Amino acid sequence: MWAVDAQRRAGLALAAAAVLALALAAWRRRRRQRRSVREVLFFPSRPSCTEELLAEAAGPGAAAQPCPCPLPRGDCSLSRLLRRLLSARRSLEICLFAFSSPQLGRAVQLLHRRGVRVRVVTDAQYMGLRGSQIGRLRHAGIQVRHDQENGYMHHKFAIVDGRMLITGSLNWTTEAIQNNRENVLVVEDAEYVKPFLDEFERIWEEYNPINYRFFSKDNK
Amino acid sequence: MWAVDAQRRAGLALAAAAVLALALAAWRRRRRQRRSVREVLFFPSRPSCTEELLAEAAGPGAAAQPCPCPLPRGDCSLSRLLRRLLSARRSLEICLFAFSSPQLGRAVQLLHRRGVRVRVVTDAQYMGLRGSQIGRLRHAGIQVRHDQENGYMHHKFAIVDGRMLITGSLNWTTEAIQNNRENVLVVEDAEYVKPFLDEFERIWEEYNPINYRFFSKDNK
Incomplete structure (x- = not known):
């Protein structure tokens, strides 16, 4: 029993x-x-005021003044992209062929001021064009490296806190955001994020200024 | 008990x-x-002969002649992209800003001849440039539609059999494949594939020739 x-x-x-x-x-x-975030954004983005979103991210007090512009409020592909970017707490890697959007430029500077470690890789032939944000980012103290190749550094991706990949056809330009057919994927699956992180680190090392050919080796 | x-x-x-x-x-x-396929391809692609891959896909007998070119054989980002594309059995949707790669053009024509339903959407300002494959695809009887907008149709994606999304920064040009820093994601997760399929169908309908503004409404 x-x-x-x-x-x-x-x-x-x-x-x-x-x-x-x-x-x-x-x-x-x-x-x-x-x-696990899985989002697809399509552009052109509907016109929308992003002032409140950026002011809110800048800290308390900054959002006190409502924006007087006539643009409609509310969600759009650009505001969603901004929100994903502004969620960074520790690090932001950006690898962009062309970067001229003032809103996205402000968001990146804001993250830098917040203490997020921002690193930017860009294309040498496009970084000096009129309207480029690259000069402003450098002026703000953000590290930027660029290619020195004949081909384009044509990637358009960002990695937030080493865990969220933002990638697609979209260059971060006002023209592309407002007028082009574009796509952006927001992805947290490690199978996609890890190779992009590795690619960023590879390019970051390769584009180290000590490798730039216009410095002679004797002067190093 | x-x-x-x-x-x-x-x-x-x-x-x-x-x-x-x-x-x-x-x-x-x-x-x-x-x-569930999850793959990331980076470019520039290592130079490699893709003749055998394309001949093999063309059917038995075609692969009998080994290619005499001096390029190395073996796997590379371009051959992997070609293989994914050539796996199509029923349908192929292509939405491309620029398309000039002869290898990728041959692969698409080959699928069309095999009976795969191929539909192509492209950018009006780029489809007529020297080296574009779009004229050849049209000549082969493949349906092509293009934008009539000021902005670019800047997507760079393809969908194989309604289940595999191929998307990234890469335009299908020899220049981009051989010289640029580019990325391509190969994705089968429905959360990503479905929105891109919907985007394709939306654009396909919008770019229907009956909507082209150079046809007057009275002549329809």
């Missing part, structure tokens, strides 16, 4: 453990799915 | 069912992970 009871208890304990494990696996799956 | 036995059996059956359910869930998860 004791043996049968013990067997029964063991069976019930096993069943309870299995049910618990199942529930835990389901909860983990749901949590992972809920936490 | 019978009641205890029945309870024990019920407990064991419950435990067995729970263990089975756990194993089934794990097997399903592994199967889903294995089946």
Whole structure:
């Protein structure tokens, strides 16, 4: 009788453990799915005022003045992109062929002022064009490196806190945001984020100013 | 005694069912992970001969002649992109700002000849440039539609059999493939594929020739 009871208890304990494990696996799956951002943004973005979003991100007090501009308020592809970017707390890697959007430039400077480590890689032939944000970013003390190749540094991606990849066809220019058909993916799956992080580090090292050919090796 | 036995059996059956359910869930998860393609390709692509790949895809007999060119054989980003594209069996949607790569042009024509339904959307200002593949695709009987807007149709994506998205910074040009820093994601997650399919259908309808403004409404 004791043996049968013990067997029964063991069976019930096993069943309870299995049910618990199942529930835990389901909860983990749901949590992972809920936490993992997967978003697609299409452009052109509907015109919309992003002042409040940027002022709010700049800190308390800055949002006190409502923007007087006549643009409609509300969600659009640009404001969603800005929000993803402004979620950075520790680091931001940017690898962009062309960067002239004043709103995105302000967001990047704001993150730099907040203490986020910002690193920018860009294309040498495009960084000096009129309207480029690259000079302003450098002036603000943000590290920028560029290619010295004949081909274009044509990537258009950013990585937020080493875990969120923002990538697509969109150059960060007002022209592209307002007039072009463009796409941006926001991705947290490690299978995509990791190779892009590695690519950024590879390019960052390769574009180290000590490798620039216009410095002679004797002067190093 | 019978009641205890029945309870024990019920407990064991419950435990067995729970263990089975756990194993089934794990097997399903592994199967889903294995089946879902997730790939990142970076460019510039290492130079490599793609003749054998294209000849093999053209059908039996075509691959009999080995290519005499001096380029190295083997895997590279371009050959991987070609292989993904050539896996199409039913449909191929292409939405490309610039398309001049002869290898990718041959692959698309080959799929069209194989009976795959190919639809191409492109940018009006770039489709007529020297070296563009768009004229050849049209000549081969492939449906092509283009924008009539001031902004660029700047997407660079393709969808294979309605289930695999190929997207990134890469225009399908020899220049970009051989000289630029570029990225391409190959994705089968429905959260990404579905919005791009919808975007394609939206653009396809919008760029329907009956909407072209150079046809007067009275002549329709």
